Amino acid sequence: MRARLRAFRLAAWLGWQMESNWADLWLFAVYSIIKPVSSALILVVMYYVVTGGAAQTDLFAGVYVGNAFFMFVGQLMFGMSWVIMEDREFFRTFKYMYLAAPNIFWYLTGRAVAKFLVTALAVAVVLGFGVAFLDLPLAWGAVRWGLLAVVFSLGILACVGFGLLMAGVMIVSARHGQGYAESFAGVLYLLCGVVFPLDLLPAPLAALGRAIPFTYWVEGLRRALLGQGISPALAGVADATIVLVLLLSSLLTLALAALFYAWMERIARERGLIDQVTEH
Amino acid sequence: MLEELERNLRALRARAYVRVAATFRELSWLVFEVVMPLLSIGAYVFFYRALGAPERYVGYVVLGGAMTAYWLNVLWSLASQFYWEKQSGQLEIFFLTPVSLMSLLAGMATGGMFMSSARAVGTVVIGSWLFGVDYRFDGIWAGLGIFLLTLVALYGLGMVGASVFMMYGREAWHTSNLLQEPVYLLSGFFFPVRALPRWVAAAAGIIPITLGLDAIRQLVFPEAVDGLLPPGVEAALLAAAAAGFLFLARAALRRLEYLAKREGRLTLRWQ
Numbered sequence: 001m002r003a004r005l006r007a008f009r010l011a012a013w014l015g016w017q018m019e020s021n022w023a024d025l026w027l028f029a030v031y032s033i034i035k036p037v038s039s040a041l042i043l044v045v046m047y048y049v050v051t052g053g054a055a056q057t058d059l060f061a062g063v064y065v066g067n068a069f070f071m072f073v074g075q076l077m078f079g080m081s082w083v084i085m086e087d088r089e090f091f092r093t094f095k096y097m098y099l100a101a102p103n104i105f106w107y108l109t110g111r112a113v114a115k116f117l118v119t120a121l122a123v124a125v126v127l128g129f130g131v132a133f134l135d136l137p138l139a140w141g142a143v144r145w146g147l148l149a150v151v152f153s154l155g156i157l158a159c160v161g162f163g164l165l166m167a168g169v170m171i172v173s174a175r176h177g178q179g180y181a182e183s184f185a186g187v188l189y190l191l192c193g194v195v196f197p198l199d200l201l202p203a204p205l206a207a208l209g210r211a212i213p214f215t216y217w218v219e220g221l222r223r224a225l226l227g228q229g230i231s232p233a234l235a236g237v238a239d240a241t242i243v244l245v246l247l248l249s250s251l252l253t254l255a256l257a258a259l260f261y262a263w264m265e266r267i268a269r270e271r272g273l274i275d276q277v278t279e280h
Numbered sequence: 281m282l283e284e285l286e287r288n289l290r291a292l293r294a295r296a297y298v299r300v301a302a303t304f305r306e307l308s309w310l311v312f313e314v315v316m317p318l319l320s321i322g323a324y325v326f327f328y329r330a331l332g333a334p335e336r337y338v339g340y341v342v343l344g345g346a347m348t349a350y351w352l353n354v355l356w357s358l359a360s361q362f363y364w365e366k367q368s369g370q371l372e373i374f375f376l377t378p379v380s381l382m383s384l385l386a387g388m389a390t391g392g393m394f395m396s397s398a399r400a401v402g403t404v405v406i407g408s409w410l411f412g413v414d415y416r417f418d419g420i421w422a423g424l425g426i427f428l429l430t431l432v433a434l435y436g437l438g439m440v441g442a443s444v445f446m447m448y449g450r451e452a453w454h455t456s457n458l459l460q461e462p463v464y465l466l467s468g469f470f471f472p473v474r475a476l477p478r479w480v481a482a483a484a485g486i487i488p489i490t491l492g493l494d495a496i497r498q499l500v501f502p503e504a505v506d507g508l509l510p511p512g513v514e515a516a517l518l519a520a521a522a523a524g525f526l527f528l529a530r531a532a533l534r535r536l537e538y539l540a541k542r543e544g545r546l547t548l549r550w551q
Binding site: 038045173187195 | 302305308312313316317319320321322323324326327328329330331332333337352356367368450451454457458460461462464465469470471472475476
């Protein structure tokens, strides 16, 4: 266990260096903030175009908060899976990681820590921007901190699971897997009702959405921060049930992802893909 | 002269072939690059529907979603391509070949357009069918003309980017990463660009997709009265941008190649 934690710590340090040392701190901070703020502003402009700048509604607040936190999903999935492409194709070190790291899972998770930290900063900035400039009804005193801490942690666990799932895809894919994590996160963005009430989806898609942990994660985060969600379908579900379903679905995701990765890894070894280099 | 032209055209074809072949070789990309992005733009469609937006906005999202394929391709597979080639040790081979770098970039652009068009066509056709988008068919041909003009200007911009990125290491990767969402915002990929302050929209006009998308929307969607400029004016600006970017790319490639050689950056990897 000690060796695994050491691999995790060193991978986190390596990830942070790779993420940040190409620029000075100020430039890096600006870089880390512009992208997520732009992403949030796309929704803000869409909202304003339709409503003509009408007063903020519960829908807007819920969408804004859900969108802000959902950044973790895309970033952690990308952070864990892109490592494979980067190490294998560009630095040609992935095979050495298999030789050196006690367990590749801890290495991949460690490499995503930098993404987690940068995304946490971005989420804080986006929420702060919303409160300061968009009248986001987010009051420090009204936040249910206990619920927030539990729900947030479980969601991050699910993010790690999906990241591992994506890493499994990446290990058998050619180099153009650059957009894979982003595409997959986009599908989850739709199915989990991040920017609209889940009830608007056609019934089969809504049912699929209810099987994904992020649906409950976003609902729980909205309840903890804003006091309510935006989906009538989940409005009658108790907080404890949301947490329980989130816990079980996150653990299940993690377990299935570990099995999937092991399966893909075996295929990659059989076909000699661990150190493949692809071009296009 | 003719021999040189033929050699450059063959280089163009060869470089494009790699991407066309790659499109068919690993079909998993169809799921991740065509089906999934299509689903992901659905989120914006449902957001508009939750707000009770006019139906033409659904069409705006579908068209904008399709154009993201080209923007991503220009960023990742053209502008920053020399960075990838440097990483994989191929850049020096490009410089040794007796052809113009413009021909190689044009080949990458042609192959890239092919790859991106598969995604874009899938998004427009399936997205329009799924979400019930209405088009004005009398504007289709003019819209198609502006679309092609937009692509020439856009890939010209990508070639300018390639010359700049040739000098850089990981900064190139991060710059491409940075130019995704902010450009989606500034170019109005998912809403009419006129919703932005006029000076912001005008500045965003430097990115050909801003004007192209705005013109196409005015031409192909009924009741699209929220354009930035008349489509004819936008077409003229795009034609000027296409010529300007291609000229600039040629000059920038020569200059940056010289600088990269002088500073020993052409073979500098992993920095």
